[in-house]
Amino acid sequence: MMAWADAERWARMRSGEDCPICRRGGPNDVVADLAVCWVTAGERAPMRGYCCLVVKRYAVELHDLTDEEAVAYMRDIQQLSRAVQRVTGAVKMNYEVHGNTLPHLHMHVYPRQVGDRFEGGPITAGTIEDSAYGAEQYREFVEQLQWQLAAAGAP
Numbered sequence: 001m002m003a004w005a006d007a008e009r010w011a012r013m014r015s016g017e018d019c020p021i022c023r024r025g026g027p028n029d030v031v032a033d034l035a036v037c038w039v040t041a042g043e044r045a046p047m048r049g050y051c052c053l054v055v056k057r058y059a060v061e062l063h064d065l066t067d068e069e070a071v072a073y074m075r076d077i078q079q080l081s082r083a084v085q086r087v088t089g090a091v092k093m094n095y096e097v098h099g100n101t102l103p104h105l106h107m108h109v110y111p112r113q114v115g116d117r118f119e120g121g122p123i124t125a126g127t128i129e130d131s132a133y134g135a136e137q138y139r140e141f142v143e144q145l146q147w148q149l150a151a152a153g154a155p
């Protein structure tokens with residue numbers, strides 16, 4: 001059942017009271033800690049190089065951020081996007097903010113490639129693969145991403 005159909009549960013999730021990320025103290029698969037966001041990247045992913053930027057402070061909508069937070073959030077987005085593009089050689093970066101099942105503000109960041117399985121269109125929901133990475137590729141991606149984030153974060 002879609003979470004919205006249970007109005008009380010959705011209200012608890014939207015308030016942060018019932019947020020699984022906040023209850024755990026952060027998301028799973030954190031690979032980097034930026035100014036106002038965690039970067040997560042799991043081995044199971046829609047495509048190689050996929051990352052998610054999760055805002056550390058509980059917020060639901062982009063307009064819930066203060067001006068200072070919004071500026072810092074955009075800097076985190078740019079820092080991650082640049083790093084992922086450098087590591088993956090993406091032909092185009094894609095960015096998605098939905099929060100329809102988990103309202104804690106997060107952005108999906110996809111490095112698109114020639115011949116990827118969504119070529120010419122948007123990423124289709126529900127497309128997590130177990131095989132986005134080959135042996136050792138995941139660990140190498142995370143190491144390269146962390147190196148690029150550190151390089152891109154330097155003043």
Ligand SMILES: [Zn+2]
Pocket residue numbers: 016019020021022023058104
């Ligand atoms: Zn949360």
